[in-house]
Amino acid sequence: MTETMAFVVDMLLHATPLVITGLAVALAFRAGVWNIGADGQFIAGATAAAWVGVSVPAGIGWLALIIALIAGVIAGAIWAAIAAWLRSRFGVLEVISTIMLNFIATYGASFLVRGPLQEPTHVYPQTSGIVSGAHIPILLGGTRLHWGFVIAVALAVAAWWVMKYSATGFRVRASGVNPFAARSAGLIDVSRVTAFAFVTSGAIAGMAGAIEVSGVTFALYENISPGYGYTAIAVALLAGLNPLGVIGTGILFGALETAAGAMQRNIGIPSTTASVIEAIVILAVIAIAQLRTNRVTTSA
Secondary structure, X not given: OOHHHHHHHHHHHHHHHHHHHHHHHHHHHHOOOOOOOHHHHHHHHHHHHHHHHHHOOHHHOOHHHHHHHHXXXXXXXXXXXXXXXXXXXXXXXXXXHHHHHHHHHHHHHHHHHOXXXXXXXXXXXXXXXXXXXXXXXXXXXXXXOEOHHHHHHHHHHHHHHHHHXXXXXXXXXXXXXXXXXXXXXXXXXXXXXHHHHHHHHHHHHHHXXXXXXXXXXXXXXXXXXXXXXXXXXXHHHHOOOOHHHHHHHHHHHHHHHHHHHHHHHXXXXXXXXXXXXXXXXHHHXXXXXXXXXXXXXXXX
């Protein structure tokens, strides 16, 4: 495999969880829900998928993969539903609750890989390897690129279609733009719509965690997420909360992460340089958008 091909493969591997978690964030934000908890939902999904992957019999074959992915989706949805319930029942701001749930998920996973789910030798903070039937098949022979990337793109396309052409998408968009008008003029149950968007967002982020375990790590590790859920916020915002745009921005950030690792290995430039570049790109986009808004306001 050539160096260029290796870079492209690593880029798409990094992009896969970013596209899916970016899609999760974009959906929630479009509904007016500030879901900052995609990282915790990602970890919850990864934990559930790993638990299934080490628990199911090896003889069930590819059904193990289906069960693992479903478990990840359910775990992510439940993790988001906790914050959604706190918001609707007690008026707890989702920004606060989702951030706190991120920490609970992170330390909960650490407890599990150092305790009940730790590999038999108790040397490494990880689970045993998942059964081979729970592995996502390889997309490109001779590489590590798996079908999870195709799933990510398909999810983004499906989400774009739903948001643009379906009644559900209209209700989500209307609730996010102006919940008061949506409730009074559009006769939309805004509370139900936002709760649905919140839980669906968590389910998508949970799927990202399950795909990471089934396609890349094949076990649950401590700190399995290097901050995918937080980078996903930048991915979603840079894409203008457009599901199709998330594919491009996810690949862009995946390229930055891959290039940062290569620069650190080859010429000693710290990999954190990628974070600086990401921040500059986001600030530039925000500044340009604000200038355009000011120009339209002035013209009016």
